[in-house]
Amino acid sequence: MSLDEIYAGLDQLANCGDDTFANAAKYVKETSIAAQAGQMTASELTETMQDIQKQMMIIEDINQLQYKEHLNTLINGIITVASFAL
Amino acid sequence: MAKLVRHTKENMERNKMKKLIVLLAMLITGCSTIKDSYLMTKFDANEYQLITQIRIDSRYSINDCDNFFAAKNDAAVVAKETELFALYSEHLPHNGDSYKAAQALNEIAQGLVKRYTAGEKVSTQFCKLKFEGIEHSADLIQTVLGGRPR
Numbered sequence: 001m002s003l004d005e006i007y008a009g010l011d012q013l014a015n016c017g018d019d020t021f022a023n024a025a026k027y028v029k030e031t032s033i034a035a036q037a038g039q040m041t042a043s044e045l046t047e048t049m050q051d052i053q054k055q056m057m058i059i060e061d062i063n064q065l066q067y068k069e070h071l072n073t074l075i076n077g078i079i080t081v082a083s084f085a086l
Numbered sequence: 087m088a089k090l091v092r093h094t095k096e097n098m099e100r101n102k103m104k105k106l107i108v109l110l111a112m113l114i115t116g117c118s119t120i121k122d123s124y125l126m127t128k129f130d131a132n133e134y135q136l137i138t139q140i141r142i143d144s145r146y147s148i149n150d151c152d153n154f155f156a157a158k159n160d161a162a163v164v165a166k167e168t169e170l171f172a173l174y175s176e177h178l179p180h181n182g183d184s185y186k187a188a189q190a191l192n193e194i195a196q197g198l199v200k201r202y203t204a205g206e207k208v209s210t211q212f213c214k215l216k217f218e219g220i221e222h223s224a225d226l227i228q229t230v231l232g233g234r235p236r
Contacts (some may be wrong), residue, residue, distance in 0.1 A: 044212040054190040061187040065230045
C-alpha cells in the first residue's frame with residue numbers, strides 16, 4: 001500500500017460521519033505529514049501510531065464500562081421498584 | 087367481599103414481583119454481562135483523584151516540551167502516576183475494563199520516559215503528542231469513573 005493510498009483511505013475515514021474515527025483519521029494524517037516534514041523521527045512516528053491504537057483500546061474499554069454503568073442503573077431501578085412493591 | 091378481591095389482587099402483584107426478582111437473580115448469576123454490571127465497582131474517590139492528577143499534570147507538561155530537562159522530569163512524574171493508577175486499579179473487584187484502560191494509559195506514558203531515560207533526543211512534536219494523548223485518554227477514563235454508581 002502506497003502512502004497516497006493510505007492518505008486516501010484516511011480522507012475517506014475522516015468523512016465517515018463518526019466523530020471519534022474522523023478525528024483519529026485526521027490526527028493520523030497530520031502526524032504522518034509532520035514526520036515527513038522532519039518534525040519527528042521514524043521511530044517516534046511509529047510509537048505515536050502505536051499510541052493511537054492503545055487509545056482506541058481505551059475507548060473500547062470505556063464504552064464497555066459506560067454500557068455496564070447504564071445497565072447497573074437500570075438494574076438498581078428495578079430492584080428499587082420491586083422493593084417498594086413487596 | 088371487596089376486601090377479599092383487594093387481597094387477591096395484592097397477592098397477584100406480589101407474585102409477579104417475586105417472579106421478576108427470581109428472574110433477575112437468574113440473569114445476574116447466569117449472564118456475565120448483567121452480573122458484571124450489577125456487581126461493578128462503585129465510585130472510588132482515590133481512583134478518581136489519581137486519574138484527575140494524571141490529566142492535569144499531562145496538560146501542564148505540554149508547555150515544557152521545548153525544555154529537555156523539564157520535559158524529562160515531567161515524563162517521569164506522569165509515568166509514575168499512570169503506573170500508580172494501573173496498580174491501584176488492578177485488584178479492585180469487578181474492575182477489569184478500567185484496569186485494561188489503565189494499563190494502556192500506562193504503556194503510553196512509559197514510552198516517553200523510556201526515551202528520556204535512554205538519553206535519546208526527543209522531538210518537541212513527539213513530546214507534545216504524547217502528553218496530549220495521555221491527557222485525552224485520562225479525560226475519557228475520568229468521565230467514566232465519575233459516572234460510576236455511588
